Amino acid sequence: DAGVTQSPTHLIKTRGQQVTLRCSPKSGHDTVSWYQQALGQGPQFIFQYYEEEERQRGNFPDRFSGHQFPNYSSELNVNALLLGDSALYLCASSLARNSPLHFGNGTRLTVT
Amino acid sequence: GQQVMQIPQYQHVQEGEDFTTYCNSSTTLSNIQWYKQRPGGHPVFLIQLVKSGEVKKQKRLTFQFGEAKKNSSLHITATQTTDVGTYFCAGWSNYQLIWGAGTKLIIKP
Numbered sequence: 429d430a431g432v433t434q435s436p437t438h439l440i441k442t443r444g445q446q447v448t449l450r451c452s453p454k455s456g457h458d459t460v461s462w463y464q465q466a467l468g469q470g471p472q473f474i475f476q477y478y479e480e481e482e483r484q485r486g487n488f489p490d491r492f493s494g495h496q497f498p499n500y501s502s503e504l505n506v507n508a509l510l511l512g513d514s515a516l517y518l519c520a521s522s523l524a525r526n527s528p529l530h531f532g533n534g535t536r537l538t539v540t
Numbered sequence: 541g542q543q544v545m546q547i548p549q550y551q552h553v554q555e556g557e558d559f560t561t562y563c564n565s566s567t568t569l570s571n572i573q574w575y576k577q578r579p580g581g582h583p584v585f586l587i588q589l590v591k592s593g594e595v596k597k598q599k600r601l602t603f604q605f606g607e608a609k610k611n612s613s614l615h616i617t618a619t620q621t622t623d624v625g626t627y628f629c630a631g632w633s634n635y636q637l638i639w640g641a642g643t644k645l646i647i648k649p
Contacts, residue, residue, distance in 0.1 A: 470628055470642045471583065484635065518582055526632045528573055531582040 430455060432532035434519050440538045441509050449504045449535045453521030459483075460502040461529065462494060463518040471518055477502050478525065506537075514539045542567050544631050546640030554648050559616040561643035563629035571632045572605055572612045577642070578625040586614075621647055 433452045441447050453460050459478045463471035473486035477496035496502045500521075506513055516536050520529035546563045553559050563572065571590045575583035587596055589605035589612060596603045600617045612631075616623055626642040 470639050473637065473639070516582075520583075525635070526571065526637070528585040528588050529575075529583070529637075530585065534582050 432519055432521050432530050434517075434532035434535050436535060437533065438536045438538075440540060442540055443509055443511060445509050446505065446507045447509060447537060449506075449517050449519075449537075450501065451503070451519030451521075451532060452501045453519075454530045457521035457523055457530065458500050459522045459525055459527075460496060460500065461520045461522070462502070462504045463520065464488075464513075465516045465518055465534070467515075474504065476525065483525065509539045511539050513537065542633055542636065542638050544629060544638045544640045546629055546643055548643055549641065550644045550646060552646045552648050553619050555621060556618050559619050559623070559645050560613060561627050561629075562611065562613045563631070563640045564611045565631050565633065565638070566610075567633045568609050569631035569633050570609075572609075573630045573632070573637075574603060574612075574614055575628045575630065576625050577628065581625075583628060616645070619645065619647065623647075 431454050435450045461476040462474040465471045474488050475485040476483050480496045491507045493505045516534045518531050518534045520531045522529050544565045573588045574586040577583045587603050592609050593607045594605040602615045604613045626644045628642045629640040630637050
């Protein structure tokens with residue numbers, strides 16, 4: 429039973445560029461949440477997707493957008509990258525919105 | 541806004557000593573979840589508490605949820621090197637999962 433898978437594992441981008449990160453949820457999970465975790469900090473909630481809709485959003489600018497596909501996989505897009513966007517981006521899936529989260533290994537994004 | 545305060549930020553212990561981290565919420569929580577993140581890893585779900593006053597044990601780990609459902613604690617007895625990592629609480633309130641800042645458990649050499 430595959431857990432949450434994320435790709436790519438590492439990414440280096442230049443300021444101003446755009447990036448797309450991908451996530452496949454754990455089998456049987458239909459809810460996907462995205463988090464940003466800066467070094468030494470706790471996870472910061474970006475948004476949650478359910479039934480292909482953004483159900484909830486954290487305090488992140490519109491440069492951060494996402495999508496959920498009919499097979500429940502999800503993408504996180506970040507436009508106009510800033511140096512401060514350098515972080516570990518974690519995808520988590522769950523059975524329901526308030527159920528325990530199962531995290532993927534994350535994508536380490538470095539913006540130079 | 542809604543907050544979950546988690547203390548301490550760091551705890552240095554000798555191997556074999558106990559470790560405790562505390563979480564306090566500004567609002568009543570419908571449940572509280574605990575996660576462990578090893579260095580270089582991702583958060584891993586440990587347990588969820590739902591009922592007022594609930595106490596759950598996992599081997600050397602004891603989790604408590606306060607009577608008012610506003611606070612929680614994690615206590616580790618006789619720490620081992622495998623316990624090293626950062627422990628996060630996350631409470632569900634008003635359709636939001638609110639994370640504490642984490643407590644980093646460091647074993648003194």
